[in-house]
Amino acid sequence: EDQVTQSPEALRLQEGESSSLNCSYTVSGLRGLFWYRQDPGKGPEFLFTLYSAGEEKEKERLKATLTKKESFLHITAPKPEDSATYLCAVQAGGSGNTGKLIFGQGTTLQVKP
Amino acid sequence: GAVVSQHPSRVICKSGTSVKIECRSLDFQATTMFWYRQFPKQSLMLMATSNEGSKATYEQGVEKDKFLINHASLTLSTLTVTSAHPEDSSFYICSARDGGGFTGELFFGEGSRLTVL
Numbered sequence: 001e002d003q004v005t006q007s008p009e010a011l012r013l014q015e016g017e018s019s020s021l022n023c024s025y026t027v028s029g030l031r032g033l034f035w036y037r038q039d040p041g042k043g044p045e046f047l048f049t050l051y052s053a054g055e056e057k058e059k060e061r062l063k064a065t066l067t068k069k070e071s072f073l074h075i076t077a078p079k080p081e082d083s084a085t086y087l088c089a090v091q092a093g094g095s096g097n098t099g100k101l102i103f104g105q106g107t108t109l110q111v112k113p
Numbered sequence: 114g115a116v117v118s119q120h121p122s123r124v125i126c127k128s129g130t131s132v133k134i135e136c137r138s139l140d141f142q143a144t145t146m147f148w149y150r151q152f153p154k155q156s157l158m159l160m161a162t163s164n165e166g167s168k169a170t171y172e173q174g175v176e177k178d179k180f181l182i183n184h185a186s187l188t189l190s191t192l193t194v195t196s197a198h199p200e201d202s203s204f205y206i207c208s209a210r211d212g213g214g215f216t217g218e219l220f221f222g223e224g225s226r227l228t229v230l
Contacts, residue, residue, distance in 0.1 A: 034219065043119075043206045043221035044157070087156065098170065099210060100147055101219055103157045 002027045002092045006104035013078055013111050021073040021086055021107045029093030033071050034101060035064050036087040044087055047073075078111045085109070115141050115211040119222035126197055127230055133193045134225045136207030142187035143209035147219070148180075151204040163190040163207075197229045 003026045013019055025033065032051050036044035048057045050066040057064050061082065063074040073086055085108045089101040116139040126132050136146055144165045149157040161182055162170040169182035179201075181193040190209075194201055206224040 036221075041204075041224070041226070043117075043208075043224040046218050046220060049218055089157075098162050099145060099219070100159055100162060101208075102159070105156045 002090065002102050004088055004090055004102055004104035006086075006088050006107050008107060009105065010108045011110070013075075013109065015079055015111055015113050016077045018074070018076045018078070020075070021088075021109070023071040023073070023088030023104055024069060025071070025088075025090045025104075027090045027092045027102075031091040031093040033066055034089045034091070035062075035071070035073055036089065038085045038087055038106070040085075047086075075109070078109070080111045080113050083109055083111045115139075115209070115218075115220045117207060117209050117220050117222040119205075119207055119225050121225060122223060123226045123228075125228045125230065128198055129196055131193055131195045132197055132227060133191055134205055134207075134227075136190045136192070136209070136222055138188045138209045138211075141209075141211040143190075143211070144187060146184060146190040146207055146209045148182065148190075148192050149206045149208065151206060151224075157206065160192075160205075165190075194227065197227070199229045202227055202229045 005024045007022045035047040038044045048064040053068045055066050061076050065072045085106045087106045089103045118137045120135045146163040148160045151157050160175045163182045163184040165184045171177045184190040208219045208221045
């Protein structure tokens with residue numbers, strides 16, 4: 001069964017304190033791993049897509065990396081406006097692929113000034 | 114990125130009534146849209162895959178007669194919660210992929226919060 005597990009569930013950081021969020025996955029034929037940011041009461045906002053092990057992508061203070069079993073979202077020198085829930089999702093391959101995403105539980109990040 | 118819009122953003126209804134939520138792709142065509150549901154402090158759970166011009170595909174455990182999906186055009190999918198009950202109160206979010214293919218970024222709407230009294 002395809003599964004996505006994120007850790008930690010919640011993370012509190014001081015402004016400027018760098019850290020990483022983890023996303024472990026089990027999927028039959030990875031078609032893509034996605035990171036989203038979700039603010040309270042809003043829909044998820046797309047951040048990154050990673051397709052193969054070893055791939056890395058960066059955007060401002062965020063950097064996403066991918067291995068065959070997990071992905072990390074590194075946050076460098078975070079600011080209070082980075083506070084949000086970060087969601088990881090995978091798209092499985094194989095026959096019957098409909099393009100749907102399977103989401104993890106999310107990591108809620110709080111950055112204090 | 115591509116824009117997906119939902120309406121209404123909030124709806125309150127009485128138990129037993131039906132509620133329709135619209136999902137539109139504003140600047141692209143989408144042959145496939147996805148409907149998710151999110152309960153407080155939980156992640157997104159896929160309800161169904163909406164296919165333009167054909168029947169939706171529902172995930173296991175989702176009642177197709179309760180959650181009616183219509184995808185009548187390449188830019189519009191609707192979710193109707195029929196005979197809503199308080200346990201249907203949730204945050205409903207739709208998503209679509211530019212071009213409707215099976216790979217690439219999936220963009221989400223702003224979500225619709227349903228409260229059933």
